[in-house]
Amino acid sequence: MQITCLPIPISSITPRTAPSVSSNHRRVFNFSSLQNPKHSSFFTLAFKSSPTGFKSPVLAVDMGSEEALLDDDDDAFYMRRCVELAKRGTGCTSPNPMVGCVIVKDGEIVGEGFHPKAGQPHAEVFALRDAGDLAENATAYVSLEPCNHYGRTPPCTEALIKAKVKRVVIGMVDPNPIVSSSGITRLTDAGIDVTVGVEEELCKKMNEGFIHRMLTGKPFLALRYSMSVNGCFLDKIGEGASDSGGYYSKLLQEYDAVILSSSLSDELSSISSQEEANVSIQPIQIIIANNAQQSPILASSNMVEDSGPKVVVFTKEDMFAESGTSSSGVETVVLENMNLDSILDYCYRRGLCSVLLDLRGDIKDLEGLLRDGFEQKLLQKIVVEVLPEWCVKDDERRVVSSMNWLESKAVENLQPKQLGGSVLLECYL
Numbered sequence: 534m535q536i537t538c539l540p541i542p543i544s545s546i547t548p549r550t551a552p553s554v555s556s557n558h559r560r561v562f563n564f565s566s567l568q569n570p571k572h573s574s575f576f577t578l579a580f581k582s583s584p585t586g587f588k589s590p591v592l593a594v595d596m597g598s599e600e601a602l603l604d605d606d607d608d609a610f611y612m613r614r615c616v617e618l619a620k621r622g623t624g625c626t627s628p629n630p631m632v633g634c635v636i637v638k639d640g641e642i643v644g645e646g647f648h649p650k651a652g653q654p655h656a657e658v659f660a661l662r663d664a665g666d667l668a669e670n671a672t673a674y675v676s677l678e679p680c681n682h683y684g685r686t687p688p689c690t691e692a693l694i695k696a697k698v699k700r701v702v703i704g705m706v707d708p709n710p711i712v713s714s715s716g717i718t719r720l721t722d723a724g725i726d727v728t729v730g731v732e733e734e735l736c737k738k739m740n741e742g743f744i745h746r747m748l749t750g751k752p753f754l755a756l757r758y759s760m761s762v763n764g765c766f767l768d769k770i771g772e773g774a775s776d777s778g779g780y781y782s783k784l785l786q787e788y789d790a791v792i793l794s795s796s797l798s799d800e801l802s803s804i805s806s807q808e809e810a811n812v813s814i815q816p817i818q819i820i821i822a823n824n825a826q827q828s829p830i831l832a833s834s835n836m837v838e839d840s841g842p843k844v845v846v847f848t849k850e851d852m853f854a855e856s857g858t859s860s861s862g863v864e865t866v867v868l869e870n871m872n873l874d875s876i877l878d879y880c881y882r883r884g885l886c887s888v889l890l891d892l893r894g895d896i897k898d899l900e901g902l903l904r905d906g907f908e909q910k911l912l913q914k915i916v917v918e919v920l921p922e923w924c925v926k927d928d929e930r931r932v933v934s935s936m937n938w939l940e941s942k943a944v945e946n947l948q949p950k951q952l953g954g955s956v957l958l959e960c961y962l
Contacts, residue, residue: 605731608674611635611642612704612732615676616739618647618656624786624806625650625814628884630677630707630743634660636698638671651884655680657689661696668696676704676736678729681716690719700726704736708747742789742887745913752880754873754906755914757784758892765924768893771955774918777807780950780957784916789885790817790845792876792902794894801844815843817885821898822848823871847876873905907939910962915944917958 618633626632626648634656636644644667646659657679661668679689679701693701701720706729707713720727737744742753759767774781785791785806797804798820805815845864849871868875880888890906892899906912944960951957 608702608728608731611637611672611674612676612702613735614642614645615656615674615704616732616735618645619676619739621647622649623808624789624816627651627743627789627886628746630740632656632675632677634676635674636660636664636668636671637674638664638667643667643671652685654686655689658686658692661692664696668698670697670699672700672702673698674702674731677740678703678705678707678712678714679716679720680707680709680712681719682711688716688719690716690723693720694723694725698725700728702728702731704731705729705733708744710747741913746881746886750881751877751911752789752885753887753914754877754890754912755788755887755916756890756892756903756906756912757781757916757918758896759918759920761920761922761924763923766892766896767920767922767924768896769920770893771918771920771952773953774955775803775807777809779807780916780918780952782807784889785816788816788887788889790819790880790887791889791891792819792821792899793891794896794898795820795822795846796894796898816889817883818844819876819880819888820844820846821871821902822846823898823901845879847871871901873902873911874909876902877911904939907942912962915958915960915962918952919956919958921954 614635615633618635619631620633622631629648629651631648632655633647634645635642644660644662644664646656646661646663648654648656648659657673657675660673664671673693675689679693680686681688681690703717707716717727717729745751745753759770761767770781773779776782783806785804786808791804793801793804801818801820804818845866847866847868849868866879877888890899890902890912892903942962944962947958947960949956949958
């Protein structure tokens with residue numbers, strides 16, 4: 534059997550901290566070469582731990598022959614196809630990750646699959662069903678390490694072994710401590726050649742919410758806001774952003790929940806993703822009501838049947854009795870003190886992997902949460918839409934008051950993107 538790994542640790546959990554390593558540096562080590570004195574090579578196999586305790590296999594190999602190189606282009610091509618398939622489950626898989634799988638034999642794809650929803654079969658099972666008997670002696674590409682435990686579904690490692698695949702190519706190691714590296718071990722023990730780390734950063738970025746939740750016990754939190762070219766907060770989004778294919782519509786599809794000001798209570802039905810999906814799941818809308826006057830009267834027309842509460846109102850204990858607000862399909866959570874940490878804990882218990890803090894409407898409602906996000910380091914990502922406007926600072930709602938608590942912070946992996954007349958900026962803290 535042979536194991537192939539990128540000579541980098543899998544410990545980095547987001548694209549902003551991961552080192553940039555070209556897949557062309559990946560080499561193969563075949564254990565039979567230990568008994569072949571004509572084949573000169575040196576290798577080091579070890580498990581490296583990150584500060585979070587996430588262990589990952591690292592194999593560094595210095596080969597003496599170019600014949601040992603994998604066909605990296607083919608592996609990367611099929612892994613990108615896995616990611617493409619996996620994204621069909623966007624917004625539907627939490628608390629599970631998105632996973633795609635491709636079965637390749639004699640240079641042709643004979644089976645494909647993806648994980649559509651928590652509780653349903655995993656990507657490997659669908660792909661093996663699609664391939665049928667052609668899976669024998671084929672190569673299975675999967676964006677995440679196959680599970681090796683019984684949960685809602687049987688282990689995918691056993692399905693791959695039973696199908697008699699010859700080789701498994703894995704995008705990234707599963708950070709779930711129940712799985713982490715045990716799937717790789719099970720496959721190699723069964724005599725299957727395993728390659729790890731193909732298009733790893735692409736696979737990580739796709740599941741950054743799942744990875745963060747597994748390693749920290751908190752959902753991945755992103756901040757979104759719009760601003761003018763002279764730095765004013767704007768209570769609007771760009772033209773087409775909410776339409777199908779627009780960045781805002783895609784964000785609402787990607788995130789499991791969105792935190793909104795209570796001033797938007799009359800617009801909740803319009804704050805929804807327009808993306809086509811195999812399963813129609815909209816993000817939970819979390820409304821922050823800091824006083825009785827803000828407590829919204831919510832209609833049940835925004836609810837989706839059999840999906841649990843789609844609107845959750847967070848309010849303070851002393852304000853809940855005063856408002857008396859209730860509505861069919863709306864859940865009310867009463868907190869002694871309104872704080873971001875408690876809201877994220879609630880989201881974690883609900884099995885949510887990602888939350889979007891959206892600065893729209895009266896953004897002063899969200900100022901306390903915004904402060905918690907920065908000061909308690911609960912915020913991981915920032916998405917800013919810069920609109921082609923120059924605004925006059927005469928609207929108090931456009932500016933978050935008392936921002937003197939906010940210190941200068943460096944951001945990483947800043948990526949600009951042109952969106953018609955607007956510019957979208959994404960970065961990580």
